[in-house]
Structures are given as structure tokens and as C-alpha cells.
Amino acid sequence: MNEFDVLVVGAGPSGAEAARALARRGLAVGLVSNSLDSVYRLEEAPAGEAPAGSLLAEVWSGDPWTLHRRAKYALEATAGLHLFQSAVAELLVERGEARGVHTWEGLAYHAGAVVLAVGSFLGAELRSGELREAAGRWGEAAYPELLENLRELGFSFSPEVFRVAASTSRPAYEVRFQRFAAGEWDAGSGRLKRLGRLYAVGQVVTGHAPATARAAAGLWLGNRLEPAVDS
Numbered sequence: 001m002n003e004f005d006v007l008v009v010g011a012g013p014s015g016a017e018a019a020r021a022l023a024r025r026g027l028a029v030g031l032v033s034n035s036l037d038s039v040y041r042l043e044e045a046p047a048g049e050a051p052a053g054s055l056l057a058e059v060w061s062g063d064p065w066t067l068h069r070r071a072k073y074a075l076e077a078t079a080g081l082h083l084f085q086s087a088v089a090e091l092l093v094e095r096g097e098a099r100g101v102h103t104w105e106g107l108a109y110h111a112g113a114v115v116l117a118v119g120s121f122l123g124a125e126l127r128s129g130e131l132r133e134a135a136g137r138w139g140e141a142a143y144p145e146l147l148e149n150l151r152e153l154g155f156s157f158s159p160e161v162f163r164v165a166a167s168t169s170r171p172a173y174e175v176r177f178q179r180f181a182a183g184e185w186d187a188g189s190g191r192l193k194r195l196g197r198l199y200a201v202g203q204v205v206t207g208h209a210p211a212t213a214r215a216a217a218g219l220w221l222g223n224r225l226e227p228a229v230d231s
């Protein structure tokens with residue numbers, strides 16, 4: 001099953017909500033993420049109200065681990081949505097349009113549109129005391145290939161730092177990562193302007209916001225994105 005109407009990369013709040021909303025509209029959706037252990041993964045309760053109609057509103061019960069478990073189950077049970085684990089290494093580009101992705105295993109997936117919802121993982125480095133590792137958050141590795149590919153395609157980025165307070169299970173840490181430079185993204189459509197059929201949502205394009213805002217953005221994009229029909 002390597003053909004989709006829309007491929008969403010990253011199953012955090014933004015990507016999960018976008019993918020589910022798209023599938024509920026009857027589209028064939030691939031949702032690919034580095035690790036299925038981190039689908040809709042948060043460490044703390046999200047500040048603010050879960051948006052009406054969101055997966056978050058449906059499954060939130062006051063505990064982030066239960067949110068991850070229920071969200072993963074709900075996504076897997078959504079008709080038309082195929083959730084799978086892999087790292088996207090590069091975009092498949094034809095005639096100036098994003099037509100799918102290549103994963104690190106060398107598999108190609110084709111789609112009528114691609115949504116990048118890769119959060120804090122582009123060029124990510126996690127720092128805690130003396131520790132330095134390539135990770136987009138505590139316990140989840142980040143890989144360099146997609147950022148390298150996007151740079152080769154001409155995209156520009158701005159650096160971000162996100163600091164996370166200590167919890168009972170780990171020390172305080174910070175994550176340095178790259179997000180798309182402001183001029184690359186059109187907030188009105190969710191499109192990345194440099195290529196056709198390419199969209200982005202969430203932390204990879206906007207500054208700091210709680211997960212409820214990510215959920216709202218993903219839902220918004222999933223409810224309006226119209227994938228091009230392949231010729």
C-alpha cells in the first residue's frame with residue numbers, strides 16, 4: 001500500500017489530528033512517524049481547552065500516557081488511515097511538486113500531497129548537563145537526512161531552543177532544532193511555498209505553543225487541505 005491521497009510525516013498532536021481529519025473526509029492517508037511509541041506523546045497535561053472535534057477532545061482523560069495509548073488505538077481504528085513506523089529521509093520531488101517520500105529503508109511512498117508535521121526533530125540536539133545527543137525530545141532519536149534533503153531543495157531555517165523542566169523521571173533538558181524560516185510558509189493555506197503539494201503544520205513552522213494549539217492547527221489543516229489529483 002504505497003499510494004495515498006495525503007502522506008503526513010510525524011504523529012505528534014499536529015500530524016495525528018491532520019491525518020485523522022483527512023481520513024474522516026474519505027481520503028486515503030498515510031501517517032508515518034519515527035516511533036509508534038511516541039504517537040501523540042506529551043509529558044504534561046496540555047494547557048487550555050482541547051479543540052472541539054479533535055482526537056484530543058475525544059480521548060483525553062487527564063493523563064498523558066493514556067492519551068498516547070488511546071490516540072494510537074483511535075488512529076489505527078480510523079478507516080482510510082494507515083499508521084506506520086519509519087523515518088522519512090527525503091521528499092520525492094517531480095516537476096517542482098512533492099509527490100511522496102523516501103524512507104530510510106529506501107522505500108518510496110507516493111501521494112497527492114505531503115504534510116510535514118515533524119515538530120522539534122529537524123537538526124535536533126538534546127542537551128542535559130554533559131549529555132549531547134541527536135534527539136527531538138527526551139528518549140526519542142532524531143535523524144539528519146530529512147533536514148539535509150530540505151536544505152538541498154533550497155529551504156531555509158531558523159534555530160529554536162525549547163527548555164523542559166526536570167520531572168520525577170528525568171533531569172531538565174533543552175532541545176535545539178531548526179524550524180522553517182518565516183518566509184517559507186504561508187499561514188493562510190498551510191503550504192510551504194517552495195514546492196507544490198507540500199504543507200507543514202505545528203512546531204516545525206510556528207513558535208512555542210501548547211499541544212492544544214498544535215491539535216487545533218492539525219485539525220484546521222486536515223479539514224481544508226485538498227490534495228491534487230494525479231495526472
Ligand SMILES: Cc1cc2nc3c(=O)[nH]c(=O)nc-3n(C[C@H](O)[C@H](O)[C@H](O)COP(=O)(O)OP(=O)(O)OC[C@H]3O[C@@H](n4cnc5c(N)ncnc54)[C@H](O)[C@@H]3O)c2cc1C
Nearest residue numbers: 010012013014033034043044046088119121202203210211
Ligand atoms: C521537548 C518538548 C517537550 C514538550 N512537552 C510538552 C508537554 O508535555 N505538553 C505540552 O502541552 N506541550 C509540550 N511541548 C510543546 C509542544 O506543544 C509539543 O512539542 C507538541 O508535541 C508539538 O507538536 P507537533 O505535532 O508539532 O510535533 P511533535 O509532537 O514533536 O511530533 C513530531 C513527530 O514527528 C516525528 N518525526 C520527526 N521527524 C520525522 C521523520 N523524518 N520521519 C518520520 N517521523 C518524524 C517524531 O517522531 C514525532 O513523533 C513540548 C515541546 C518540546 C520541544
